[in-house]
Amino acid sequence: EIVMTQSPATLSVSPGERATLSCRASQSVSSNLAWYQQPPGQAPRLLIYGASTRATGIPARFSGSGSGTEFTLTISSLQSEDFAVYYCQQYNNWPSSITFGQGTRLEIK
Amino acid sequence: QVQLVESGGGVVQPGRSLRLSCAASGFIFGSYGMHWVRQAPGKGLEWVAIIWHDGSNTNYGDSVKGRFTISRDNSKKTLYLQMNSLRVEDTAVYYCAREYSSSVGRTFDYWGQGTLVTVSS
Numbered sequence: 001e002i003v004m005t006q007s008p009a010t011l012s013v014s015p016g017e018r019a020t021l022s023c024r025a026s027q028s029v030s031s032n033l034a035w036y037q038q039p040p041g042q043a044p045r046l047l048i049y050g051a052s053t054r055a056t057g058i059p060a061r062f063s064g065s066g067s068g069t070e071f072t073l074t075i076s077s078l079q080s081e082d083f084a085v086y087y088c089q090q091y092n093n094w095p096s097s098i099t100f101g102q103g104t105r106l107e108i109k
Numbered sequence: 110q111v112q113l114v115e116s117g118g119g120v121v122q123p124g125r126s127l128r129l130s131c132a133a134s135g136f137i138f139g140s141y142g143m144h145w146v147r148q149a150p151g152k153g154l155e156w157v158a159i160i161w162h163d164g165s166n167t168n169y170g171d172s173v174k175g176r177f178t179i180s181r182d183n184s185k186k187t188l189y190l191q192m193n194s195l196r197v198e199d200t201a202v203y204y205c206a207r208e209y210s211s212s213v214g215r216t217f218d219y220w221g222q223g224t225l226v227t228v229s230s
Contacts, residue, residue: 001171034216036154043204043220044154050213087154094215095142095168098156 002026002090006101012109015078021104023071023088032092035064035073038103039084047086048073075106083108111135111219113205118224121195131188131205131221139163139183142208144217145190147201155201158190159208173199195228202226 003026013019023033031051036044046055048064051071061076075082088101117129131143145157158169158179167179178191188205202223209218 032214034214036217043222044217045220046209046216046218049209049211049216053211053213055218089154089216091215095144095159098159098170100154100156102153 002029002092002097002099004088004090004099004101006086006088006104008104009102010105010107012107013078014109015080017078017109019075019078019082019106021073021075021086021106023066023073023101025069025071025090028068029090029092031067032090032094033064033066033071034089034091035062036087036089037082037084038087039081044087078106080108082106111207113207113219113221115203115205115221115224118203118226120227120229122230123195123197123228125195126191126193127195127226129190129192129203129205129224129226131190133186133188133205133207136207138181138186142210142215143179143181143188144206144208145177145179145188146204146206146217146220147199148204148223149198149201152201157203160188192226195226197228200226200228 005024007022033051035048038044052064085103112134114132160179176194180189204223205221206217207219
């Protein structure tokens with residue numbers, strides 16, 4: 001099983017500042033990586049797929065990068081609605097291997 | 110607009126069974142693969158199962174293989190998850206999710222709001 005490790009577990013950032021979240025895979029997943037946002041008490045929402053493609057309706061302040069085993073989600077200027085938990089997910093061997101990271105909690109500093 | 114509405118959750122004793130449903134609307138249900146994903150209280154996301162758009166194939170996560178069965182009725186636009194031999198560790202919010210397929214891969218583009226399953230004696 002491919003293990004996804006996210007860091008940091010919690011990130012404290014002020015509104016208007018930039019946030020950088022990391023995700024590492026235990027083996028290469030090529031660009032088969034997605035990012036999701038989960039606000040408190042809500043379902044996850046797809047942000048990024050293919051490591052860097054924004055999903056429909058996702059603001060341009062969200063960007064993804066990386067390939068292989070190292071990936072990054074960047075939020076360029078944090079808005080109040082961005083404070084949530086973020087998950088990465090690999091789908092390299094769809095559908096026999098679909099795994100999520102443990103999440104990064106983005107909180108207001 | 111795309112809507113996925115789960116139902117059927119509740120409190121059940123270990124070893125018993127429960128069936129979840131997910132009613133879909135706003136899209137051509139029979140054209141999409143569908144999944145179940147769960148989230149234990151305060152924990153992360155765990156993929157549970159997939160069913161092909163036409164029901165011809167299924168696959169399961171290791172933790173539920175042999176106990177859970179995913180199925181669908183395209184005429185009713187409904188996805189199901191039959192959960193047998195439930196364990197305390199199956200306690201979670203269960204989400205249904207639509208599969209999105211593109212040139213850069215597959216992922217989950219729409220999620221329901223989830224239904225809580227609590228396994229407890």
